[in-house]
Amino acid sequence: MGGRKSWRDMSRRQRITFMAVGTVQMAMLGAAQRSISKTPDAQIRGKKAVWRAVCFINLLGPLSYFVFGRRRDVA
Template identity: 80%
Template sequence: MGRKKSWRDMSRGQRISVLASGVVNLALLVAAQRSIAKTPDAQIRGRKAVWRAVCFINLLGPLSYFIFGRRRDVV
């Protein structure tokens, strides 16, 4: 196994990729948490506390909330 790359060992492109993915992850987390706070309980599948915890799973948590956690009732 290779050793783990440190920040200094990364190329400029790799550093930018790491920072960009971190920003996207943080933005999705904040958006999901705000949505959970503002959405009524009846419009969320399951308990809000569970979705809040799930959202802290990198990238997959917020995406799963937006895809599966919100009810989209057809009027």
């Protein structure tokens, strides 16, 4: 089984992948937090505070907010 690798033990490709995934994760977190701030309560399913906390769960949090947290059509 693979153990934890230090930065020096990673290949160049692994380092680039690690940085790319981290950048995407931070960008999605920022976009989700901004969306939560700007979106009225009526257009969000559930409480804003809960979605803010959920968004800090790696990539799945912001993805779940964008897929399940926003209402598409508000009458």
